[in-house]
Amino acid sequence: MRRLILIAALAAVLVLPESAAADEVDPGLLWMDGRLSDLTEGSVVPEPSYSAQDTSPVQRAEQNGSFIVTYKGAFPEDAKTAFQYALDTWSRYLDVTVPIRVEANWKVLGAGKLGTAGPTKLLSGFPGAPSGHWYPIALANQIAGTDLDAKSVDITSNFASTQKSFYFGTDGRTPRGKFDFVSVVMHEIGHGLGLTGTADVVGTNGTIGSPPKYTASAIYDVFVVNSNAKPLFGGFKTKTPELKQALTSGGLFWYGANGVAATPGTAPRLFAPTTWSDSSVYHLDEETFAAGSADSLMSPMLDDEESQHRVGPVIRGILSDIGWTLAPVAPAYLYFLDVPAGTQPGELLLTQPRVAVLNGRGYTVAEDNETVITLSLVGTGGDAALSCDGGLVKTAKEGLAKYTGCRIEGTGMGLRVVAWAEGLTSAESPPFVVIRRGNFRGLTAGVSRDE
Ligand SMILES: [Zn+2]
Known part of the structure; x- marks a missing residue:
């Protein structure tokens, strides 16, 4: 059996919107995975609301689903077909009023990586924001009811151009030795929609929250607790060994009401290996949500032959907890x-x-x-x-x-x-x-x- 990694390694830029008072939220920039060397200077101020030329893509999204995708690089045609299938499948689960723009890059990734993705921005202080925390732009747009940054795509995603073992069929019958591309795309889009955040380990310390004041965090982060139900954001001081210990304790859980409701008698276990990894915190636990289980889509690993084209109840609960309105599934x-x-x-x-x-x-x-x-x-x-x-x-x-x-x-x-x-x-x-x-x-x- 071969097993490869799906990760949310993309950095997200925290952006302070024009409408937010500067002293209410922590401005500045934040990159996940601590790859500060990638950082570009300055924060982007989004321009709220649609302009007239957006009408056409909006109409297109209404006709074809909730996503508008732009392909970059030598994306194979059958990969595009599978990609669109993955987006159409996600469309079933979300109540989207502002189309979600996705950039899909076909490029060389690190060894063993099938795909990476993340929101292009996290926003705070936008109209209708439910809290002072930071929301992935695709979600912020839905809450605000308008495209808060019409110039920007909402999700950037990358797929391994050198991977020879992708299966581009859409039937989920992935042959032995092949990796199901639809599953990879759906997984990565999940990160772009909000399974992402600020937690990191740097040296002997764990960090969480947005610099410089660390009084707010990515919305996902506020629902993460340790095995004593102590929240990582707010319950631990950032930049401390205690927080690192919690992040690598093997016992992190989701404590949002909707996610918990999907796992009666317990709380959804998050991926938190004792050695910090790129995949920590922002995935469901690999063993608890193993291949074949309803929520295996957002576990960190994908086996060959494995396919998962559904968004399971725990993942739907998590999305609901961070602020998504889900489509009725009844x-x-x-x-x-x-x-x-x-x-x-x-x-x-x-x-x-x-x-x-x-x-x-x-x-x-x-x-x-x-x-x-x-x-x-x-x-x-x-x-x-x-x-x-x-x-x-x-x-x-x-x-x-x-x-x-x-x-x-x-x-x-x-x-x-x-x-x-x-x-x-x-x-x-x-x-x-x-x-x-x-x-x-x-x-x-x-x-x-x-x-
Ligand atoms: Zn992932």
């Missing part, structure tokens, strides 16, 4: 992905029905393995009757019910196949006819002609 209605269509009496339907369980935003509820779906045939005239292999009642599997062997005995006009489930809005196919072959002649000719 099933709301049924939809024919493959629309049943007519045929000859007794022969298979031309299209076999495939029914999706959708949430209120029109996305398949991939977690749904419960909804019981019943097909029926309605129509006028004739003696048509529908049957399918295994019957007309199916329980959704991962939000889908796929019927096979469906056929209609007898004939009928204006027939519709209806998919029904208790409490959900039904789906109904367009009308079709089932009629004996010989009778098609004369029916298809709309105009009589002399021959």
